[in-house]
Amino acid sequence: MTTAVSILPAQQLAVLDAAYRRAVGRKRLRLLLGIVIFGAALVLAAIGAEVNLRTLFTYFGNFVSYFDRILTLDSGQRVWTDVGEWLWGWRKWLKMLGETLLISYVGTLIGATVAFCLNFFAAENTSPAPWLRFVVRRLLEFARTVPGIVFALVFVIAFGLGPMAGVLAIAIHSTGALGKLFSEIVENADMKPVEGIRSTGASWLSCMRFAVVPQVTAGYASYALLRFEINVREASVMGFVGAGGIGQELVVAIRKFYYSDVSAILLTIIIAVFIIDITTSWLRGRLFGKEART
């Protein structure tokens, strides 16, 4: 096969070649520099975090044997040889798991409702006044940046030990996260219906109710379901600070070295999270079709 590639004169070629090499060289240098900086940051971080590879290697056996221990019953047998003995506390654990689910459900619903009320003030296209938007946005930002468990710690002191603190912590964190997502949906909504309704002399409230809400509810529900999934995980650790749910059982089992209980409770949590993930994604698919999945 003959090709018709015209060869440039050597002089011209040399110039192009040099330019190419320079460009590649510069790119390589930049990459190398980036790697060096990243490496230096890692070394600094390793010192900061008191990483000690000797500890890790000495105790890595502990990590393996920890799983060995949590999978062993008191009698010395593997847990799955005697499921009845392994899951001896299943009634109590299921009850605590139910409490965890209820905490995340109530927290998500309260959070979603508050976020629903606030997001119209936070969205650029529907907010009645710029100062109000600024205030609401900062409020939502605060609510989602402070970790839920920090709220839980404070609420445990204010409201006393128990699931109430957990619910409120999850509700506040969900308000922050959902408020932002909701207002983004509203910002993407079509404004023509709003103009149409405003032209009939309707109030701001009616504009929201009849022009915006019908466009955005599907997106809202989809995000709220996703949030519920995340909150189930979050609620499973709320018990660590005394805010109710199965985390309380887990932390007791871990601290008191009830090894086989640890694995049994972890198993319940993992299975519950699986089931919730599968159910909500099925529900999302059914309710909103494929395109609404994020």
Add this chain to the structure above:
Amino acid sequence: MTPHEVDPRALRARYPDVFDRPASARLAIPAMIVAAFAVLVYGLVDLDFSPSRFFAGLSQLGWITLMMIPPDPGSSLPIYLKALGETLSIALLGTTLAAIFALPVSLLAARNVVPSNILRFPVRRFLDSIRGVDTLIWALVWINVVGLGPFAGVLAIAVSDFGAFGKLFSEAIEGADQKQVEGIRASGGSPLHEIRFGLLPQVLPVIAGQVLYFIESNTRSATIIGIVGAGGIGLQLAEQIRVLEWQKVSFLILMILVAVAAIDFISGKLRFAIIGRRAVA
């Protein structure tokens, strides 16, 4: 100009499904809302929500908020700055470790690299179970292994992110263009060559973006990991809350907010620099 005369009856006849929706369709949404709120009320009762307790707690919360003002670190500012540095170190190291270990495993979980379902299924379930367990739980497990301190935090973040990265990376790999891979196969490359020269150049920028994003979100997780004793600023926060030093608490919360905002800003810039504005997921 006179408006058109509209005969409502004719409209009704023409659009029956707008005017006469069956009762089941009209009632479905209200019924769902009522059911959702019925469960809410049940939950409130079951979880011991009583108005008196709520309002008592609220006034208590008001007191706490008042006592938080003004935020004041007292004499412990150096300790807090050190703790913040520890938190950032935990986030950076944990995420990097997770990414390094997740990359090879994610290849195993990607459909276009490992076509066999039998091999892929267990890898995916394994990643899912790791992801199903919260970072705080992993922190508790690692504390049992390497003792209290930030190292346990690093390992906890590394493990729990390993699960998340494995899934995200494998999705990125599945989204990659197969043509390059086929080209390399056609020129006689081995499977390893296919991955090295066909897949990785396509997915590395995406992966870099995801890793940066996770460093950002892990700064948040790392701030709380100290609550169970795995180092960082959460340890200080939990301690100050337990001894009711509210001014210090509010100072620490402010520190966390500022640090998270700063990391958000920096990593956002970096992400755009690496993968461009368009590809940010």
